[in-house]
Every structure is written in structure tokens, then in C-alpha cells.
Amino acid sequence: MVQTEMYILLSAILFVLGVMGVLFRRNAIIVFMSVELMLNATNLALAAFARHWGMESGHLFAFFVITVAAAEVAVGLALIVAIFRTKHSINIDELHQMQG
Amino acid sequence: MIQVPSLSDFNLQYTLPALSIVVWAAALLIIDLFIPRERKQTTAWLAAGGLVFAFVVNAFLFNVNDEAFLGMFRADQFTAYLNAVVLGAAFIGVLMSVDYIKRIGIERGEYYVLLLFSVAGMMFMAAANDLIAVFVALELLSIPLYVLSAFRAPDTKSEESGLKYFILGAFASAFLVYGAALIYGATGTTNIPAIFAAVSGIEIGGSASILLLIGSGLMLVGLGFKVAAVPFHMWTPDVYEGAPTPITAFMSVGAKVGGFAAMFRILASALPTFILMDASLHAAWQTTVWILAAATLILGNLVAISQSNVKRMLAYSSIAHAGYILMAVAAAGTAGVADAAARAALFYLLAYMFTNLGAFAIAIALEKDDGSGTNISDFTGLAKSRPGLAAMMAFFMLSLTGFPPTAGFVAKFLIFQQTLDAGLVPLAIIGVLTSVISGYYYLNIVVKMFLGDGEGDPAEGATPHLRWAAYACFAGTLILFVLPVLGTDIASSVHLATALIP
Amino acid sequence: MEATGLSLLTVILFLPLVGMTIILFIPGDQGRNIRYTALGFSVVTFALSLVMWASFDPNVAGLQMVQRWDWMPTFGISYYVGVDGISLLLIVLTAFIMPIAILVSMASHIFQERGREKWYYLFLMVLEWAMLGAFMIQDLIVFYIFFEITLVPMYFLIGIWGAENRVYAAVKFFLYTLAGSVLMLLAILYVGNQAGTFAIPEIVSMVHSGALTFPFDGLFSTQSYLFLGFFIAFAIKVPLWPFHSWLPDAHVQAPTAGSVILAGVLLKLGTYGMIRVLLPIFPEATVAWAPIVAVLAIIGIIYGAWVCYAQDDAKKLVAYSSVSHMGFIVLGIFALNGQGIQGSILQMVNHGVSTGGLFLIVGMLYERRHTKKLADYGGIWKALPVFGAISLVITLSSMGLPGLNGFIGEFTILLGTFGSEVLGFFFALFATLGIILAAVYMLYMFQKVFMGELDKEENKHLPDMNWMEYAALIPVLVGVFLIGLYPALFFAPMNTTVMELAAQVGHFVTTVAQAVP
Structure with a gap:
């Protein structure tokens, strides 16, 4: 049986990859996918901890995270589509109407 | 055997204020379909009615101290107080919106529905007693706000505001939820009182304590984003500037309420005994919060000076005010001060709600239909054209500075008192000195209004509803100074720390 | 003694607020009604303050006419008013x-251009x-509130009706004083947290019964930091050298009434706070x-007098x-010591009257x-x-000519300084130098303006004084002569209170001298 530590390590790596993606990618869709990666890293950690403690609340938590992530996708993609219609670009560096 | 709980075990009545808002928002979504386009104001009044109903129900829950949904939510004075603040903010927000969204041409019923959903999220956040509930409530709070920020589409500023808020908000949520997962890993539970009980059993220096440390740090990052604490504040000015102004106003108060509620629950209720060194009276997270507070105070107040747009200025001011409330959070890290610090923060949020919404109300009065008119220079000479509005704005500015005779003064002195009581003298000194700095840019608006040469803006946005919102804020700001007991007495039995000792 | 009904002090305190409310409801174009309402309320307030003086018992050291409501x-924290020998004269002076x-504003032309x-x-x-309020309140937090609120109307008086540089002066005045006082707020909170109450008399009795001690160990210890927290706020308000730089700006830019009030009353908040x-x-x-404070004071005395010569602006002088x-x-x-403090209180009144x-x-x-x-002047007397x-x-009263009010105050202060256990001869000597310098610059100003030839054409046909100006100046003259010729009237009410205070503090002069060589 694989130790819990290994799962956590994997989830940490995924999480950090997600953070890097958000910080360094400029395409809004990719940034958004990176956020999803972070959430899925969380799910992995939750599932691993749930098995470690033998308690189902971690699984429960993971379900909530999945559901909420779906809701975020719905709103996020809508926003991206809306901004693509007006600006014909989804590069987040070009979002600089406001400065100061 | 799994025990199936009966409905009465859920204690539904304790979450009735928030539940009623959710149900009403869902119903309003349907009802709105049958309201003709030219009479969309009806939706506003229906939404306001729901808020009033929840407020009345909530008034009966001030003396409850119990759990609902099998420990997912807590019903105590802390919850009830924050519910009242959120409902008040939303009600004033609706009053400010009614004419505004009509004149700028975004009058759609979903506006109020989304607002109500966000209110429900904030109320659940105030009640959350479990990390799962914190996360779900936070998302319920945030997602409608992302949409509302972009509600002025196809205005590019508003769309940008929405997308920026969305990306950074989702990013922050991911931090929060990962932190929650690690805390779960360290303690084996997501329930806040159970975490409290488990933390004292954790061996200092062991792997669980490291998980706990990283986990609470990540949660702090996530919540720091929500309340706009430095260094997680960079979204604030852009989002505040681009969003429709009533939404900015509501968001500045509501999102803070949610964020700080969770911060207090997690830090003061779940982790007060989380100490890295033996025999210390201070929680391990105190130094971190202390530094965050100091950085937030200094940066927020300094950058606000150079702003020329009133919405951006108020955005940095809102960052700075997050710093003052963070002072109370930091104070809560000293043994024995947590409850009093939480009460001070509650009063601060209440006072800030009236003051800040009032300031935004005046800003809306000056805003033109095309979104211009929000520069600080547009305030020049307002005392000549609209002396009443100018006087109220001056009063709100004094309150934001923390100057008597305003609610802001009482709020600040309560916070400073707790900070001193917690032994954080340098933080208190930073707090008062940055207040003086803040006096400079708040006063700048007063200078423009009263001492500037100019005819003054006619402030055509000052419709009757908006004026009522401003009067309500003015009355609240004044009354909380004259009779602060109205704001402190209803928090007198807030017990975050002691109520949970097993 | 707890009064059951309204204390006279509460009535006096809230009378101006009633006046304000009435003025708020008078339409802005009825200038006459507004002016006379304000004048009426301030005169009645003054009359009531004289009633207060008449009913004041000079043989009681503690507070009288006390009223206390929880806040x-x-x-x-409570709304807690009371009057004793220290605050009595200052309340009367304010009223x-x-x-x-108000009279001098009624005679002024500022409203023709500023409205x-x-x-x-x-x-x-x-x-x-x-x-x-600041003079009556006996609760530290509420005192701080009134202390701060004074800034707001003054800020607007300078900022709206001041001279050319008014905005700069108003903002400087506001922020400078605010910066000084916020540290006082922290010190107040610390004291209150320790004492469990913010009521000054209770804190004082705790301090002197030993129930409350602020650790003291030389110039840099907890008690000294608290002392400095308050002191800086008061020193800026006074203003004591080197915290004075806001004052010339504020005075020069303020309208006449603003300057009169600023010099006459507001500066006294600082010195009053020190005593209280x-x-x-x-x-x-x-x-x-x-x-150390005394050295700063002496530098201020000589520096202030010295800078006066360099001025060609009468207001700045x-x-x-x-x-x-x-x-x-x-x-x-x-x-x-008793003499020094008594002289100071009297000199506060004198300075209010003369400089006003x-x-x-x-x-x-x-x-x-x-x-x-x-x-631009010269020969105005003609x-x-x-x-x-x-x-x-x-002018002579401000110089300290015997027989007029300034002399009594300065002389008593010098006696007190000379006999002081902490200060002594040299301090008195340098202070005397200040008196001589004062005589010189005052006469210099008087001579420049009033004496000499009436050589400037535009000065020859100045309008004569109107009744409002007479009404404003005659009370000042009455004050000058009354204090100068009958000082006992003014020393009598403060004597008991000040002597008790001096005895309390005097007790520490010896103990501290032993602790800190």
C-alpha cells in the first residue's frame, strides 16, 4: 500500500504546478485550468487524508470541491467569453483599462 | 449502523435568516420572469423585503448559542451580529442600486438575485463552524460577486473587473481549500471545535504540526485575498474601480465580513492553542497576522494618497481598513484577549458598514450615466452646489479617519484598546500613525468640497432613494458615536474562545 | 456630590449646541437672524458661566457641580463634567x-467675498x-473627543474664511495637531486599561493611594513614555518650542475671530491638559x-520674542x-509649586484677554x-x-506693565520659578530676559503702527469705530483692569485646588530627587 506521504507529495507538486501556471501563463483559459489543477491537487490530498484517518468527511469535502469547481467553471468561462467578444483577446496582460 | 438524523436535529430555525435568503433568491429568479421590463423596480423591493424578513428573524437569534446542521453551522451572537451587518449593507446597497442601475442601463432582475445569493454566502460564512462550510460559503459569497462586478458589460472596465476578480478569487479559494485539506490532514477533522480539541494533542515539531502550520498559512493567504490584506491586495483597486459602484460599496463591506468571520472562527476558535514554543501566551499565527496588519496599514494608507479616482481611493482605504481589523485579529492571538478583540472587530465592521456605504452613496450621486464623474476633482465646490451632501461626505471622511464625533472614532479606539491589551504596542503605534496619514487623503476630499473654488457638481445622481441611503448611513455613523452601547451591548456575549473549550 | 437634575455645567455646555441647531434651521439668507442668534446664545452662555462662578465654593479642592452619565x-467611560479651581476661570474665559x-465677525467684511x-x-x-467640553470633562476619553473636535470647526474657519494661503494653513493645522494627539490616545487607552476606568479623579486618587502605579525608573521608563504621549499632544497645542511651526501659519491665515479664539482659548487646552x-x-x-520642559519653555520665550523683531506682518508678530x-x-x-501653577492659570486668562x-x-x-x-501704517493714533x-x-497689558493684568501673572510665575525646587534661579533669570524682550517688541509694534507722522494718504480718512467694535473691545479693557487691579478675585477660587495639587506633586519632588540623581 502506498504511503499517505507519497500522495501528499504528489498533491503538493500538482498544487505548486497550478500556482506556477496562474502566475506565469498569460492566457486566461490556461490560467483558469491551472486553478482547476490546484483544486484537483486538493481533492487528491483530501482523498489521501480521508483514507489515512479512516474518516469519510474528507471524501465529502472532495465532493464539495468538485461541485464548486463546476460552478466556478460556468461563471469563469462566461466571463472569458464576454471579454473575448469585446476585446477579441483573452491575454490577461491586455486587461489594463484601469491603472493607478 | 449509521444513525439517520431526524429533521429536528438539524436545528433549521437557527439558520433561518440565511436559508430564507437562499430560498427567496431562488424564488425571485422565477418571479422576476413575470415582472415586465419597465417595472423592474418591483424586483428590488421584493429583494429588500426578503432582507427585512431575514433581519427581523435574525434579531431573535441574538441570544442563541447552539449548532445547526449537525455542527456545520454555529448560531451565536457572533453570527447574528455579522448577519445584521451584512443584511444592513445589502439593504442600503439595494437602495443605492435602484435608480443607479436604471440610469446606467443595466436594470435586470438577476442583479438583485445575485446580490441575495451573495448575502446568503456571507451569512453562512459568519455561521460556518466547519472548514467545508467555510469553503462552500466563501464560494457562494464570491461567485455572484464576480458576475456582479462584470454586470456593466459590455463596458470593458467592468468586464475586466469581473475577470480579474474571478481569476484572483478562484486562485485564493484554491489556497484556502488546500490549506483546509492540510489542516484536515493534521487533525483528522474539519469541524472547528474538533480541530481545537485535536490541536492541543499535536506534538510540537512533529509532522502533524508542520502540516498544521502550512495549512493555516495557506488558509490565511486565501482569506487575506478576500479581505484585501497586503500583499494579497492587488486586485482590489481595479475591481473596485470597474465594478458598478453600488456593488463596489456592498462588496467592500460584505466580502470583509465574510473573510474576517472565517478568520476569527479559524484562528481564534480553532487554533488559539496552536503554539510553537512552550509556555507562550501567544498563538503561533499572531506574529504573521501582526506583520500582515502592519504591512496592510502602511501600504494601504500610503498608496491611497496618490489616487485621483475616488473609487480607487476608497479601494485603498478599504485595504487600510482591513489592516485595522487585522489588528484586532492579531490581538485575538494573545490568551484572554480573543473575545474582546472579536467584539471590537464586530463593532468596527458595523461602523465601517455605515461609513463606507455612506461615502460610496455620495460618490454615486456624483457619478454620471457613462461612468465618469468619479474623480476626486469632481468633488470641487460640492459644498456650494449641494451643501447637504458635502456635509455628509465630510462626516463620512472624518469617520473613516477615525475622528470624533463619529462611529469610526469609537471603532478605532476599541481596536487600539484591544491591541494594547494584547501587548502589541508597536502595532498600535503604527495604527495611530497611519490614521494620521489617512487623515491627509480623506481631508483632501473635504478640502476640495469646502475650500475649493468652483461651482460644484449638480450631483444629479442624488435621487430620493440614494439620499435615503445616505441619510441612513449618516444616522448610523452619528448614532453609533452618541450611543455606542447600541453596537457593543449586542456583542457583549460573543465568546469565540471560551465557548469551545471541551 | 451627585446632582440629581441637570448640572449647571451641562446646561452651559449644551447651550451652544442648541444655538447651533437653531442656526441650522434658519435659512442662509437671513444673515441678521443668524448673527443675533449666535450672539444671543454666546452671551447667555457667558452669563451662566458667571452664575457658575458665583455659586462656586472656593474652599473645596475637589470637583463641584458634578454630573455623570454612563457612555x-x-x-x-462616562460623560463626567465637573468644575474645580483649575477649570473655573478657563470656562469663564471661553464663554x-x-x-x-462673534461681535468682531459681525463687524467684518469677510462675508461679502466668501459668503x-x-x-x-x-x-x-x-x-x-x-x-x-474640553475644560469641563473629567473623563480621559471624552476629554480626548472634545480636544479633537475643536479641530474641525477651526479647520473650516481657517480654510473657508482665511487669507490667501488658507488651505495650506488649515490642513497643516489639522494634521499637525492630529499627529500630536493620536499618541495621546494610545497613552489614554493604556492608562484606562490599567485603571479600569477613564475618570480622571478616580485615576488620580488611585495613583496617590498607591492602588495604581505606572513603573517609573528615570527619564525612559513606562511612566515617562506615557507622560511623553500626553506631553507631545499638549506641547503641540500650546505650542511649545520646537512644536510651534503650525501656529504662525494658522494665525496669519485665520479670520480675526479665528485668531482671537485660537490665541484666547484653544492654546490653553494644551496648558490646561498639562495641569489636569x-x-x-x-x-x-x-x-x-x-x-527639560522648562528649558524648552525658556527657549520658546526668548525665541518667540526674538523672532518678533524680524516680522513686518502684524499678525505674525x-x-x-x-x-x-x-x-x-x-x-x-x-x-x-503653588505659586507657579496659580500664576500660570492666571496668565492663561491674561493671555486670552490681552492677546485676544x-x-x-x-x-x-x-x-x-x-x-x-x-x-503700511504709522500715525494711526492721530x-x-x-x-x-x-x-x-x-499693548501695555501684553507687555506686563504693573497695574495691568499681564504683570500679575508673569510676576507670580517668576516668583514660583525662583522658589521652585526643580527649577530655581537661573530659569527665573532667563525668563526675566523674556519679559524685557517682550517690552521691546511690543513697543516696537505700537510705535510703528500708531506713533509717528500720519504720512500715508490712505491712512488719513479711516472710518471711525462702530458700536460692534466698541462692544468687542470694551470687555477686553474691563478684563485688563479688573485682573490688574483686583487679582485676589481671580486667585481666590483656584487657591484651594491648586494648593492641594501642588502638595500632591511636591511630595514626589523629594522622592524622585533621591531615585534619579
Whole structure:
């Protein structure tokens, strides 16, 4: 049986990859996918901890995270589509109407 | 055997204020379909009615101290107080919106529905007693706000505001939820009182304590984003500037309420005994919060000076005010001060709600239909054209500075008192000195209004509803100074720390 | 003694606020009604303050006419008013100055160019309320509130109706004083947290019974830091050298009434606070810091007098003379004996009357000639003989001529300084130098303006004084002669209170001398 530590390590790596993606990618869709990666890293950690403690609340938590992530996708993609219609670009560096 | 709980075990009545808002928002979504386009104001009044109903129900829950949904939510004075603040903010927000969204041409019923959903999220956040509930409530709070920020589409500023808020908000949520997962890993539970009980059993220096440390740090990052604490504040000015102004106003108060509620629950209720060194009276997270507070105070107040747009200025001011409330959070890290610090923060949020919404109300009065008119220079000479509005704005500015005779003064002195009581003298000194700095840019608006040469803006946005919102804020700001007991007495039995000792 | 009904003090305190409310509902174009409402309320307030004086028992050291209502009971904060020998004269002084300030505004032309007369009187009423409150309140937090509120109306008075640089002066005045006082707020909170109450008499009795101690161990210890927290706030308000730089700006830019109130009353908040808070609550730190404070005061006395020569602006000259005079008052307080403190309190009143009077004179000249430059005047006495005579009396009183009020105060302060255990001969010597310098610059100003040839054409046909100006100046003259010729009337009410305070502090002079060599 694989130790819990290994799962956590994997989830940490995924999480950090997600953070890097958000910080360094400029395409809004990719940034958004990176956020999803972070959430899925969380799910992995939750599932691993749930098995470690033998308690189902971690699984429960993971379900909530999945559901909420779906809701975020719905709103996020809508926003991206809306901004693509007006600006014909989804590069987040070009979002600089406001400065100061 | 799994025990199936009966409905009465859920204690539904304790979450009735928030539940009623959710149900009403869902119903309003349907009802709105049958309201003709030219009479969309009806939706506003229906939404306001729901808020009033929840407020009345909530008034009966001030003396409850119990759990609902099998420990997912807590019903105590802390919850009830924050519910009242959120409902008040939303009600004033609706009053400010009614004419505004009509004149700028975004009058759609979903506006109020989304607002109500966000209110429900904030109320659940105030009640959350479990990390799962914190996360779900936070998302319920945030997602409608992302949409509302972009509600002025196809205005590019508003769309940008929405997308920026969305990306950074989702990013922050991911931090929060990962932190929650690690805390779960360290303690084996997501329930806040159970975490409290488990933390004292954790061996200092062991792997669980490291998980706990990283986990609470990540949660702090996530919540720091929500309340706009430095260094997680960079979204604030852009989002505040681009969003429709009533939404900015509501968001500045509501999102803070949610964020700080969770911060207090997690830090003061779940982790007060989380100490890295033996025999210390201070929680391990105190130094971190202390530094965050100091950085937030200094940066927020300094950058606000150079702003020329009133919405951006108020955005940095809102960052700075997050710093003052963070002072109370930091104070809560000293043994024995947590409850009093939480009460001070509650009063601060209440006072800030009236003051800040009032300031935004005046800003809306000056805003033109095309979104211009929000520069600080547009305030020049307002005392000549609209002396009443100018006087109220001056009063709100004094309150934001923390100057008597305003609610802001009482709020600040309560916070400073707790900070001193917690032994954080340098933080208190930073707090008062940055207040003086803040006096400079708040006063700048007063200078423009009263001492500037100019005819003054006619402030055509000052419709009757908006004026009522401003009067309500003015009355609240004044009354909380004259009779602060109205704001402190209803928090007198807030017990975050002691109520949970097993 | 707890009064059951309304204390006279509460009535006096809230009368200006009632006046403000009434003015708020008078339409802005009815200037006459607004002016006379303000005047009426301030005169009645003054009359009631005289009633208060008459019913004051000079043989009681503690507070009289006390009234106490809870404000924030959980934190031990209450609305708590009372009057004793220290505050009595200052309350009367405040009520005395206000009608004069209103009269001189009624005679002024500022509203013709700036308008907004209603707001002006509104702010004056708020200002009177706040100043009276600061002198009456016996609770540290509420004292701080009134102390701060005085800034707001003054800020607007300077900012809206001031001279060319008014905005700069108003903002500087506001932020400078605010910066000084926020540290005081922290010190207040610390003291209150330790004591469990913010009521000054209770804190004082705890300190002197030993129930409450602020650790003291030389110039840099907890008690000294608290002392400094309060002291800096008060020193800026006074203003003590080197915290004085806001004062010339504020005075020069303020309208006449603003200057009169600023010099007449507001500066006294600082010195009053020193007597009310520093001496009784932090006696050890006060004793230890007294020589340093006294040195600052003496530098202020001489510096203020010296800078006066370099001025060609009459208002600036009077402003700097204030720095010098206020230095005397601080010196007297930190002599830490009965004579010094009594002299200081009397000198506060004197300075309010005399310097207030000088600002009236400068303001009246400005109304006629629209210049404050000394060089633009000369020989005015010939053009306005009565005005010249009144001005001479007020100038001499400010110089400290025997027989007039200034002499009594300065002489008592010097006696106190000379006999002080913490200060002594050299301090008195340098302070005397200040008196001589004062005589010189005052006469210099008087000579430049009133004496000499009436050689400038535009000075030859100045309008004579109107009744409002007479009504403003005559009470000042009455004050000058009354204090000068019958000082016992003014010393009598303060004697018991001050002697008890001096005895309390004097007890620490010896103990601190042993602890800190």
C-alpha cells in the first residue's frame, strides 16, 4: 500500500504546478485550468487524508470541491467569453483599462 | 449502523435568516420572469423585503448559542451580529442600486438575485463552524460577486473587473481549500471545535504540526485575498474601480465580513492553542497576522494618497481598513484577549458598514450615466452646489479617519484598546500613525468640497432613494458615536474562545 | 456630590449646541437672524458661566457641580463634567471670548467675498461647545473627543474664511495637531486599561493611594513614555518650542475671530491638559522631566520674542509673541509649586484677554486698510484717537506693565520659578530676559503702527469705530483692569485646588530627587 506521504507529495507538486501556471501563463483559459489543477491537487490530498484517518468527511469535502469547481467553471468561462467578444483577446496582460 | 438524523436535529430555525435568503433568491429568479421590463423596480423591493424578513428573524437569534446542521453551522451572537451587518449593507446597497442601475442601463432582475445569493454566502460564512462550510460559503459569497462586478458589460472596465476578480478569487479559494485539506490532514477533522480539541494533542515539531502550520498559512493567504490584506491586495483597486459602484460599496463591506468571520472562527476558535514554543501566551499565527496588519496599514494608507479616482481611493482605504481589523485579529492571538478583540472587530465592521456605504452613496450621486464623474476633482465646490451632501461626505471622511464625533472614532479606539491589551504596542503605534496619514487623503476630499473654488457638481445622481441611503448611513455613523452601547451591548456575549473549550 | 437634575455645567455646555441647531434651521439668507442668534446664545452662555462662578465654593479642592452619565459602561467611560479651581476661570474665559469673537465677525467684511455666513456661525457654536467640553470633562476619553473636535470647526474657519494661503494653513493645522494627539490616545487607552476606568479623579486618587502605579525608573521608563504621549499632544497645542511651526501659519491665515479664539482659548487646552493630566497622574515623570520642559519653555520665550523683531506682518508678530507668552505659562506649571501653577492659570486668562485683544486690534486695522504690513501704517493714533488709546492699554497689558493684568501673572510665575525646587534661579533669570524682550517688541509694534507722522494718504480718512467694535473691545479693557487691579478675585477660587495639587506633586519632588540623581 502506498504511503499517505507519497500522495501528499504528489498533491503538493500538482498544487505548486497550478500556482506556477496562474502566475506565469498569460492566457486566461490556461490560467483558469491551472486553478482547476490546484483544486484537483486538493481533492487528491483530501482523498489521501480521508483514507489515512479512516474518516469519510474528507471524501465529502472532495465532493464539495468538485461541485464548486463546476460552478466556478460556468461563471469563469462566461466571463472569458464576454471579454473575448469585446476585446477579441483573452491575454490577461491586455486587461489594463484601469491603472493607478 | 449509521444513525439517520431526524429533521429536528438539524436545528433549521437557527439558520433561518440565511436559508430564507437562499430560498427567496431562488424564488425571485422565477418571479422576476413575470415582472415586465419597465417595472423592474418591483424586483428590488421584493429583494429588500426578503432582507427585512431575514433581519427581523435574525434579531431573535441574538441570544442563541447552539449548532445547526449537525455542527456545520454555529448560531451565536457572533453570527447574528455579522448577519445584521451584512443584511444592513445589502439593504442600503439595494437602495443605492435602484435608480443607479436604471440610469446606467443595466436594470435586470438577476442583479438583485445575485446580490441575495451573495448575502446568503456571507451569512453562512459568519455561521460556518466547519472548514467545508467555510469553503462552500466563501464560494457562494464570491461567485455572484464576480458576475456582479462584470454586470456593466459590455463596458470593458467592468468586464475586466469581473475577470480579474474571478481569476484572483478562484486562485485564493484554491489556497484556502488546500490549506483546509492540510489542516484536515493534521487533525483528522474539519469541524472547528474538533480541530481545537485535536490541536492541543499535536506534538510540537512533529509532522502533524508542520502540516498544521502550512495549512493555516495557506488558509490565511486565501482569506487575506478576500479581505484585501497586503500583499494579497492587488486586485482590489481595479475591481473596485470597474465594478458598478453600488456593488463596489456592498462588496467592500460584505466580502470583509465574510473573510474576517472565517478568520476569527479559524484562528481564534480553532487554533488559539496552536503554539510553537512552550509556555507562550501567544498563538503561533499572531506574529504573521501582526506583520500582515502592519504591512496592510502602511501600504494601504500610503498608496491611497496618490489616487485621483475616488473609487480607487476608497479601494485603498478599504485595504487600510482591513489592516485595522487585522489588528484586532492579531490581538485575538494573545490568551484572554480573543473575545474582546472579536467584539471590537464586530463593532468596527458595523461602523465601517455605515461609513463606507455612506461615502460610496455620495460618490454615486456624483457619478454620471457613462461612468465618469468619479474623480476626486469632481468633488470641487460640492459644498456650494449641494451643501447637504458635502456635509455628509465630510462626516463620512472624518469617520473613516477615525475622528470624533463619529462611529469610526469609537471603532478605532476599541481596536487600539484591544491591541494594547494584547501587548502589541508597536502595532498600535503604527495604527495611530497611519490614521494620521489617512487623515491627509480623506481631508483632501473635504478640502476640495469646502475650500475649493468652483461651482460644484449638480450631483444629479442624488435621487430620493440614494439620499435615503445616505441619510441612513449618516444616522448610523452619528448614532453609533452618541450611543455606542447600541453596537457593543449586542456583542457583549460573543465568546469565540471560551465557548469551545471541551 | 451627585446632582440629581441637570448640572449647571451641562446646561452651559449644551447651550451652544442648541444655538447651533437653531442656526441650522434658519435659512442662509437671513444673515441678521443668524448673527443675533449666535450672539444671543454666546452671551447667555457667558452669563451662566458667571452664575457658575458665583455659586462656586472656593474652599473645596475637589470637583463641584458634578454630573455623570454612563457612555460606555463596559469600558468605564462616562460623560463626567465637573468644575474645580483649575477649570473655573478657563470656562469663564471661553464663554467671555466667544461673544467678542462673534461681535468682531459681525463687524467684518469677510462675508461679502466668501459668503456662507450661516456655516460660519454654525462652526463658531460648535467650537464653543467643544472648548467648553474640553475644560469641563473629567473623563480621559471624552476629554480626548472634545480636544479633537475643536479641530474641525477651526479647520473650516481657517480654510473657508482665511487669507490667501488658507488651505495650506488649515490642513497643516489639522494634521499637525492630529499627529500630536493620536499618541495621546494610545497613552489614554493604556492608562484606562490599567485603571479600569477613564475618570480622571478616580485615576488620580488611585495613583496617590498607591492602588495604581505606572513603573517609573528615570527619564525612559513606562511612566515617562506615557507622560511623553500626553506631553507631545499638549506641547503641540500650546505650542511649545520646537512644536510651534503650525501656529504662525494658522494665525496669519485665520479670520480675526479665528485668531482671537485660537490665541484666547484653544492654546490653553494644551496648558490646561498639562495641569489636569500630567501633574496628578504621572507625578514622578513630571518631576523628572520638569527641567527639560522648562528649558524648552525658556527657549520658546526668548525665541518667540526674538523672532518678533524680524516680522513686518502684524499678525505674525502677535502670533510669535504668543509662543513667547505660552512659554511662560508652561514654565510656571513645571515650577511644580503653588505659586507657579496659580500664576500660570492666571496668565492663561491674561493671555486670552490681552492677546485676544491684540488680534482684535490687528483685525480691525485690517478691515480698514486690508493690509497687515507694519510698514503700511504709522500715525494711526492721530486718525483714530480712541482706538489708539485702547490699543495702547492692551499693548501695555501684553507687555506686563504693573497695574495691568499681564504683570500679575508673569510676576507670580517668576516668583514660583525662583522658589521652585526643580527649577530655581537661573530659569527665573532667563525668563526675566523674556519679559524685557517682550517690552521691546511690543513697543516696537505700537510705535510703528500708531506713533509717528500720519504720512500715508490712505491712512488719513479711516472710518471711525462702530458700536460692534466698541462692544468687542470694551470687555477686553474691563478684563485688563479688573485682573490688574483686583487679582485676589481671580486667585481666590483656584487657591484651594491648586494648593492641594501642588502638595500632591511636591511630595514626589523629594522622592524622585533621591531615585534619579
